[in-house]
Amino acid sequence: MSEQVNLLVVGEGGREFAIAKKLQASPHVKQVYCAPGNVGMSTVGVQPVDIAETDFAGLIKFAKEHDVAWTFVGPEDCLVDGIVDDFQAAGLKAFGPRARAAQLEGSKDYALNFMNNYGVPTARHASYRDQTAALAGVDQFSFPLVIKENGLAGGKGVVIAPDRETAIRTIKEMFASGQARLVLEECLTGQEYSMFVLLSNGHYRILPMAQDHKRAYDGDRGPNTGGMGAYSPLPQLSAAARQQIIDEVVEPTVNGLVAGEYHYHGILYIGLIMTAAGPKVIEYNVRLGDPETQVILPRLATDLFELVDRALNDQPLPEVKTSSQASFGVVLASKGYPQKPVHGQTLGRFPQVAGISIDYANVAGDQDQLVGNGGRLLMVETLADSLQTAHDRVYAYLASLNEPECFYRHDIGAKAGLTTEN
Structure with missing residues (x-):
């Protein structure tokens, strides 16, 4: 594809921010639209569109009117509800599994039966x-x-x-x-890892791996959240263990998708624990994860547009090239998250600092006077030559903020041996 094209990303959070930002940076892309997006997206040249992610008819109409080459679907509920089926029925291309395959995330029981049927190790x-x-x-x-x-x-x-x-x-x-x-x-014991597989009907490429931190508070305490921070690469995961995951988890999963005639074109997230008995799957997600997306895409040296475009068109997938730099990110969340997050708190304008990226999520207002609009507000992320350097840079930025109605974890990356000086 030689001429520049328009793309649509569906969703509004930090994951969609990172996806849209990465796609907008491609030389193949003219304009990325994000529906509904968030006010922070203008900082990276992405244009928010006031259409709800659940308004499939409205999204289809927009894609046709704006000559959108294809649509990247972020949220799981849209996929489970059949957004890709609707787009395809309208003659449009959308990256993500159809509703039947999306049941791998939509129903834990369905996913476990799939694992049992195709020999994927689980609890x-x-x-x-x-x-x-x-x-x-x-x-x-x-x-x-x-x-x-x-x-x-x-x-x-x-x-x-x-x-x-x-x-x-x-x-x-x-x-x-x-x-x-x-x-x-x-309850499985061992370190938990996030594996992201880009699929094109049986052909696949593995994206950079990450480790998420689900619990709300330091020391893995408190309730589960959507994720409080992540980093990539994983120094504690050996090349041999990674290959074991591919052999024992990824291969039987992909073979099962082919045998089950799912015709899967999209991302499959495999959440797993490396136990003493080998890798075991905790869950499947049928899309990129949040906040892992915000740290793996900056390390992706291969053009994301080319990967997705070839996958959608059943063309040979390019090799995935990964930056040698480390990526590290911490989520800034509203006080009370995840049970009863504060809404509407004044955040102000976040300072621009060299080397620091902010992937906005649940924010409203404008860039000079942002206000909180939900649980996880944004992620502070950076790339550096080492994980420790990246860690220190992010935490130094967070420490400089004055956001009394917000909180963040102070121990992201501890399982990789990263240290925080108090």
Whole structure:
């Protein structure tokens, strides 16, 4: 493709900010639109569009009117609800799995059955449709016990119950909140990693790996969140262990997608734990993760446009080239996140500092007077020659801010041996 094209990104958060920014930087791209986007996107030349991500008809109309070559879908709920199916029915190209394949994220039970069918290693598990059976099932597991809501929960529908009393209470609360099915799983131990695979109907490329930090507070304490920070690469993961993940997890997963005739064109996130018995999958996501996207895309030396464009057109995929630099990012979140985040707090204007990038998410207002508009507000990210240097640069920036209605974790990267000087 020689002439420059227009693209559309669907979504509004930090993940979509990073995707749109990376695509806008491609020499093949004229203009990236993001619907609905956020006010921070103008800082990287991306044009927000006032169309809700759930308004599939409106998005299709916009894509046709603005000669959009293809659309990159960010959020999981849109994929589960069939946005790619609708775009294809309208004769448009959209990067992401169709609704059937999106059930790999939309239903924990569906994903576990897929893993069982195609020999993908995972935790011992059982799913339950009613409270009585789930309560009885608790005694089939030891503690701590992982309890998962079956459907989409924005990364927050998981409770690790340390004892029977907590497990019983959690199960009752989840069913009382309207859950139709729960999954109980053994609690795996080991380091957790994020593997991102770009798929083109059985052909694939592996993007840079990252490690996310799900718990809200330092020391992996507090409730699960959508993610409080991430970094890449992973010095604690050996080349041999990475290859083991590819052989034992990625290959059977991709082979299963082909055997099941999913015709998958999109990103598959594989969340896994490297246990003493080898890698085991915790979950699949059918899109890029947030906040991992914000640290892996800056390290991607291959043009993201070329990767996606070739995948959508079933052309040979280019090799993935990765920067030798390290990427590190920390999320600034509203006080009270994830349970009851503060809204509307004055954030002001974030200072521009050499080497620091800000990927905006839940913000409103304008660049001179930003206000908070949700849980995770933005991510402060940088590239540096070492992880420790990147870590120090990000935390120095965060320490310089005066945002009393916000908080962030101070120990991102501790599992990679990074240290914070107090």
